[in-house]
Structure formats: structure tokens, C-alpha cells
Amino acid sequence: MSMPFYVPPEQLVKDRADFARRGIARGRSMVAFEYADGVLLMGENPNGSLHKLGEIYDRIAFAGVGRFNEFETLRVAGIRYADLKGYSYGRSDVTAKGLANAYSQTLGQIFTHEVKPYEVEVIVAEIGPTSDETQLYRIQFDGTLLAEQRYAAIGGKDDELAEKLEEAFETNLDLAGAIAASASAIEAVEEREIDADEWEAAVLDRSMDRRMFRRLEPGEIAGARS
């Protein structure tokens, strides 16, 4: 029987974090960007059928980067959480804060207890009746929960991307302006141009009825950038 090696906890956590970061860095980034009527979620995704963005509940949306099967598991768990809570209590009791906390707990648990940590990072966005009530949460692979303002970026080059978004941000931009700003920021960081049909984008739009999530068509993205 072999003797287990002693590994100091610092080293263990660092190894796991490095592993997760490397996995996430391989994927493409996603951004959330506030505009006049709500929040735009956008990123490069040449694969049209495997979505990285999704509807969670009336006012709540999800974006994930990293390993598809892992953030897809989180997305489905989020919808289950939201529908179960809304069905059992009331629709207004489902909040991004509650969901972000649950994601944070889950990812934290997986990071320390599972054989391998999840190589993912997710955004949970919620809009309220006015832009003051918009909430953006970013949850990292180890369960770190960050509340962001105005914009958020996830993925390998998140810091660089956040800087570009900061430069581009203006209050009360219209949708076309927000699309142009987000797309340009991502292209600047990636240092190449991205075709209109290679984007995946969706909005949470205050002007819509109950379910405020809407996917954007390639035509809308192209139109905003021309």
C-alpha cells in the first residue's frame, strides 16, 4: 500500500485554482452591459445551437463560460431553482441574489470536495423596474461571488475586457449603442474581427411583458454595428 503524500492546503487550493483558470482561459469571454431598457448579454459563440446565454426567470438571465457541460448543469439547476421557488411561493420571490448565492455555495462545495473543480464562470443578471435596481452578479469557479455595477465580464481575459467596457460605458445608451460597445470591447481584447452571425446575444428588456428575456437575431447585431 502506498503512503499518501502530505500536500499543504495552500498548494492544494492553488493547484485546483490554476487548473480551473487554465480551463476557463481556453474558452471565449462573455459580457453583461447595462443599457437604457435593461441589460445586454453578449459573447462570441460560433456554434449557434449550443447556447451560453439563457433565460432563468421573468427578469433573470444567465451567462456561462468554460466547459459547456458544466455551466449547462448550472443553468438547468438555476431554472429548476427558480421555477420551483416561483411555483411554491410567488413569482416576485425569485431573485438573482438568491440564485447567485446558491450558485456560489454549489461552486464552493465542488471546488473543495469534488475530484476536480468546475472550469466555469457565470453571470446572473436581473433587471428591475428602473435601472437603479439592475443587479449583476459574477460567480467564479471557486464560489467567489462578486456584485458588479453597470457591466461585467467573464472568461479568460476578464480584467482586460472589464477595462475596455469601463471606457465604453455611458449611462442610458440605447440597445444599438450597447451592442456596438460590447462587440468592440470583445474584438479589441481578442485582437480580431468577429462576424455578425458568430455572436450570441440576448437582452433582458424592461419594456417587455412578464418574461423579459429575448434573444437577438444576427440581423439586429449587424444593424447595430453598421
Added chain:
Amino acid sequence: MSDAPVDPAPLPLEPLVPRSSFLTLLEHRSLLPSWPGIKPDDLEIPEGTTVLALRYADGVVMAGDRRATAGNVIAHKRVKKVFPADRYSAVAISGTAGMAVELIKLFQTELEHYEKIEGTRLSLEGKANYLARMVRGNLAMAFQGLVVVPLFCGYDEAERVGRLYTFDVVGGRYEEQDYATTGSGGSEARSFLKGAYADDVDEDEALRLAIEALVAAAEEDAATGGPDIRRGIFPNVVTVTSSGFTEVGDDRIAEIAGRVLEARP
């Protein structure tokens, strides 16, 4: 419902639970609604209804009266019996009110849950089959006298036509051609529509037909409430067309109901 927590932290990931069904998720978490040990002889449970749906040029119109009765007492005067199921379908209920409302809430959640997880809506037939399964799940209660029978209609996005479905207590699902009714006043409404129905009428005429059928039912069935203009109680009327589910406003219904009542023999 059991005491299982609705909101556990951390989030259960449950990779082995079948993906897109909300009902299966409730079963898995032991949260399915149930009414154990009810003996309907002991208590008066609100029931009684007329709900109907008919096809017209643009899609379907669905209408329901507002009365709920418990025995010979009018239990509620402003009950809503017609609901959106999702963007392109509507569902109406007859039978034991409390259970029917729960059934609708579950059905709505199920359709939305499926749509969000799969990224696409169920076909209209798929929705009708699912509803049939839910009615069948209620069979044990039906044998105790607690019957729930829905009526389902919608706009078929693939075929671009309106469709109607009726159900029976054991979960049988039947597609109807022109019009469909259910509830205690259903047969009266049906015989009215048999004489008055015409294919491909416009929306105004379809609304008039639906409201007059309810008026005809209310004249004969004590458990069906007619339009009450003085108190401002009007039937729920909705349409489902290529542009989706729309609730018809009270003003418009009041105006049509006024004309209908005026012209009744």
C-alpha cells in the same frame, strides 16, 4: 406537499433527474401537490362552470363564465377560469375549483420550464398530451368525486391554424373540429353553437358567438353565471392567434354582452 426544502443551499445539481419536466422534478423532490384523505361528501367544494372555445379565421377564442358554486350556494362571483398556458395556448377549467387551479399552475410552470431548459416550445399536440397525462394523474381523486376536466386550445405554430382539445376524466384527449365546451352548462352552450356556428368568421363575430353561448348556458344552468352588467362582472374571453395569447378587455366584452342580452329571444 411534503416538508422537503424548496430552497436548499447548495443548489442540488441532480444530473440524473430527467432534464426538462417540472412535474418529474417535483416528484423527485417529493413536492407533488396531493389532497390526501378528502371525502367530498363531508364538505362543499366549489365547482360548476361553463367554458368553451371555438375556431375562427385568425385562430381560436376561448371563454368562461365567472361563477363557482358549492352545493346550492354561489361560492364566488368573479372566479377566473380561462388562463394563458403559454404564449400560444390557453387553458380553461371545469370541476373542483381548488384542484383545477393547482393543475393549471402546474401546467403553466411545466410549459415554461420545458421552454427555458430546451430552448424551444413544445408542439401544440405535445402540450395537449402532457395535459392529458396530468388529468390522468388525478384519476384517484376523480373516483372520489373530485373531478377536474380542462379545455385546451392554441395556435399551432407549425401548421398555422388554431386547434381545440377536450379531455375526459380518465385522461382521454380528443381534438375537436369547430367548437368545444365543458362544464355543467357545457351541453347547453354546445347546442347553441351547433345552430349558430359558422366557419371562418371574423374576430367580432367569434367573440359574439362565444359570449352568446355563455349567455345561453347561464339561462339554463344554475351553476353558470351570465354577464352581470350592473355589477360589472363579465365572462373571461381570450383569443390565441399567430400573434399569441391576448386577453379581451372588459370594455369590449361589456359592449358585446350588452348587444347579446338585448337581442336574446
